Amino acid sequence: MQQVARAAARAVAGGRTTFVRCHSGYNRSGLVVVQALVELGHDVDAAIRLVQEKRSPWALNNAIFRDYLSTGLDVAYRLTGLQS
8 A cells, every 4th residue: 555655646746647546436545545645745634634525525434544544554554464
């Protein structure tokens, strides 16, 4: 997810139009888009609100994904890896 988000952020920073989509278009793609916005300097909560405003109020409705974003994907990745 982090690599895809960074690639999307680089593309946007380079002036390219970027399309991110998962099966339903709400949670996984929302996670990537919010993380890309964070990479571009946006606040996590503001980025979540922006995605929900532009995509759907149901976008990023997975509380665990929002927690991952608030914690930081690097930290969340390490913490979830400890459970395996």
